[in-house]
Structure formats: structure tokens, C-alpha cells
Amino acid sequence: MSIKGVVYHDEHDVSIEKIDEPDLQSPNEAILEITTTAICGSDLRMYEGRAGADEGMVFGHEIMGTIEQVGDGVESLEPGDRVVLPFNVACGFCKNCEEGHYGYCLNVADPPGGAYGYGQMGPYQGGQAEKVRVPYADFNALKLPEGDEHEEDFILLADVFPTGWHGTELADLQPGESIVVFGAGPVGLMAASSAKRKGASEIYVVDRVESRLDLAKEHCDATPINFEAAYPVEGMTDAHGGPVDKGVDAVGYQAIAGDREGDHPYDPKREDPSYVINHLIEAVMAGGKIGIVGLYTSQDPNEPDHVDEQGVLNVELGRAFEKGLSFGTGQCPVKRYNRRLRDMIVSGRAEPSFPISHRVSLEDAPEMYERFDKREEGVTKVLLSP
Ligand SMILES: NC(=O)c1ccc[n+]([C@@H]2O[C@H](COP(=O)([O-])OP(=O)(O)OC[C@H]3O[C@@H](n4cnc5c(N)ncnc54)[C@H](O)[C@@H]3O)[C@@H](O)[C@H]2O)c1
Ligand SMILES: [Zn+2]
Ligand SMILES: [Zn+2]
Structure with a gap:
């Protein structure tokens, strides 16, 4: 049969x-x-x-x-x-x-x-x-x-519902804390709505797909940040008045990247697997925690030529150490x-x-x-x- x-x-x-x-x-x-x-x-x-x-x-x-x-x-x-x-x-x-x-x-x-x-x-x-x-x-x-x-x-x-929830658990989100979620795909949206349910005081969601950012605003009471329009960390810290307590990566290694210095924040042709993690290191305040549920890999069989096929990242660990940040990763x-x-x-x-x-x-x-x-x-x- x-x-x-x-x-x-x-x-x-x-x-x-x-x-x-x-x-x-x-x-x-x-x-x-x-x-x-x-x-x-x-x-x-x-x-x-x-x-x-x-x-x-x-x-x-x-x-x-x-x-x-x-x-x-x-x-x-x-x-x-x-x-x-x-x-x-x-x-x-x-x-x-x-x-x-x-x-x-x-x-x-x-x-x-x-x-x-x-x-x-x-x-x-x-x-x-x-x-x-x-x-x-x-x-x-x-x-x-x-x-x-x-x-x-x-x-x-x-x-996706448990995975978004898990992102906020890995970040140890507490009632009244502020949080930024990178990625407004289904996982990011579930992380943002979990943050709302857990009593986050402010929620920022970063993406470039307007229809997804609209869902974050409408259903999660989130402040949308379009990273095509502005350097995302600046957009977020300007709105919040500084770094947030916690962060979630719901993008992963296929992050669309741009110029980190701000003139050209977005380039759809360039992929940078460290991009979102480094943004989170900047966006989250000292002592903060970051939940990484977006997918990272140690083997990329078909990577664009500027991306490392072994998944070795240029993560700014020194900066993360200076800020005393914690990370959690993995399958939900x-x-x-x-x-x-x-x-x-x-x-x-x-x-x-x-x-x-x-x-x-x-x-x-x-x-x-x-x-x-x-x-x-x-x-x-x-x-x-x-
Ligand atoms: N850990 C787990 O158990 C688990 C479970 C399910 C999914 N995932 C992973 O979670 C991630 C998200 O999955 P999804 O279903 O929401 O799919 P998705 O790929 O549709 O969502 C990713 C979103 O990230 C956005 N994005 C790309 N570059 C960005 C950047 N630099 N900054 C901010 N946003 C950016 C994209 O526009 C897209 O909306 C994927 O990596 C997926 O493999 C992990
Ligand atoms: Zn899945
Ligand atoms: Zn078992």
C-alpha cells in the first residue's frame, strides 16, 4: 500500500x-x-x-x-x-x-x-x-x-509555540523585563507573544518583512524595528533609551547582513552567520541573557562562498565577556x-x-x-x- x-x-x-x-x-x-x-x-x-x-x-x-x-x-x-x-x-x-x-x-x-x-x-x-x-x-x-x-x-x-517559549526560557525572561527578538518568522512571533504572556514590560521585534512586523505589533504589543530602514540596534536603543534586559535569536545562521557601521544597514545578497548574535551582544545590557533558538550548524554543504562551511562564527565573545552575558542554544x-x-x-x-x-x-x-x-x-x- x-x-x-x-x-x-x-x-x-x-x-x-x-x-x-x-x-x-x-x-x-x-x-x-x-x-x-x-x-x-x-x-x-x-x-x-x-x-x-x-x-x-x-x-x-x-x-x-x-x-x-x-x-x-x-x-x-x-x-x-x-x-x-x-x-x-x-x-x-x-x-x-x-x-x-x-x-x-x-x-x-x-x-x-x-x-x-x-x-x-x-x-x-x-x-x-x-x-x-x-x-x-x-x-x-x-x-x-x-x-x-x-x-x-x-x-x-x-x-514553533514551544520553541518561541523556549527562547524566552533560555533568556530567563522575568515579568517586567524588556526584551528584543530578532526575526519575526513564526518562531520569533511565538517568542514575542510568549514574552507578552510572561509580562515583559517592553518587546522589540526586528525583521524586514513588513507583514510579519505588523503581526508582532498587533498580536504581541511589540515595537517593530525594520532593519532595512535603520541600523537595528540603534533603532531599538533609541526607542528604549538604552539596551534591553534580554534577547532572543529567532533568525539563525542564514541571517541577512549589512554594514554594521550604519550607512547601509541592509544588503539582501549578503549572508553573515554572526550578524544577529553580535547585534544581540550589543543590544542586551550587561548581565543579560540571550536565548538562541535560530538554527546554527557545524556543516553547511552548500554555503555561499563568504560563509564558513564549518559554521565557525566571528562572534564578539570578548565584548560578551566584558558584559557578563549568558547564552543558551539548541533544539527546543x-x-x-x-x-x-x-x-x-x-x-x-x-x-x-x-x-x-x-x-x-x-x-x-x-x-x-x-x-x-x-x-x-x-x-x-x-x-x-x-
Ligand atoms: N531550536 C529549535 O528547536 C528550532 C525549532 C524551529 C525552528 N528553529 C529555527 O528558528 C529560525 C526561525 O524559524 P522560522 O520558522 O521563524 O522561519 P523564518 O526563516 O521564516 O524566520 C526567520 C526570519 O528572520 C528574518 N531575518 C533574516 N535576517 C535577519 C536579521 N539580520 N535580523 C532580523 N531578522 C532577520 C527573516 O526575514 C525571517 O522573517 C530558523 O533558523 C529555524 O531553523 C529552531
Ligand atoms: Zn520546525
Ligand atoms: Zn531518550
């Missing part, structure tokens, strides 16, 4: 193909019939040939649906249950899982850290497809209320947050779906990859219905 899925061929080339229907490979697994999945900024790194994806891979790590089948060893789930999966695949019982580092499970991939449909993160088929196999199903599936309410909020529990441990964030959605205290701009059928995925990759105005978060 076969099902349909989004298959990667080569850079900027994905298509809908027939793939083998997944089956149970161990008694602790389940098969999920997918009702909603999404395209993530992280998928674009693979789509652009910048993250070591293999030809023939099925993409997709933001997945929710209905349990179709469970193995004999699964205790908490049964066919018909509505669930959302964390993008991390984790066992729940290794040393790292025991300590809450679900993004770095020791039993699912080598190097540690598994995900559905992601290069170098284990053999797990992606969820931009009709069905997916769920390893360690009791541990990985988070149950949702029956029915179809909040579908577009719950799908964001797979990744979704399980640490998703149950509580789910309950905020159920009780009406969180509506994370505001960045969703498109919901299309799986067949339209190739076109939406192209448009999301261009950061086209108005294309912010794309859901796919298998």
Missing part, C-alpha cells in the same frame, strides 16, 4: 510522491493518520540544500492527527485518539530524557537528537504525508480534546512545555495561530515551499491538509 508525501529531490525541488505506507516496527509504536501538518523555517534549510537532506527523504516535523493503530505495548493511546507530536523523537528513559533534554535523546539518533523528516536526525519519515509512524508512542504523543476545535492552534504545539525540548501550553489554548488564554497565513492541500506544498522560501509578504506560516 502507498500513501502520499512531500519528497525532497534536490535543492529547491520537492514534489508529491507515492511512498510506502508506514507500519509498526516495534510494540511501543503507533500509526498516526495526519489531519494537519506545517512547513517550518527549518525545512527551508533542507529545501535550499543547506542542511544535508538526502534525496528521497519525506519532509515534515510538525504533525497532528488521529491514532489509527497501536502496537501491543502501547498503554495510553487507542485508535481514534486525537494527538499532536513534538517534533523531537525521544525515548523518555535515557539519561538526557530523564533530565528533560528531549531534543538530545541518546536512543534515537547519532549524534543525539531525533526528529521526523530531518537530515541527520534519525531515520524517521516526515509528516508532510498522509500517515506517519510514531516511535515510543506513549511518550511522544500528546493527547488533545476530541473533535476539531483549535486545530490551527494545536498544530503549533509541535514546534518540546515535551517540557507542550502539555501546559496546550492547556493555555484549551482555556482560551493562548491563541498561537495568528501567524498562520495559508492552509492548503498537500498537493500545493511544492508551490508553498517556493513562496515561503522567498519570505514573500503575507506568507508567514503554512499549514498542509493531507
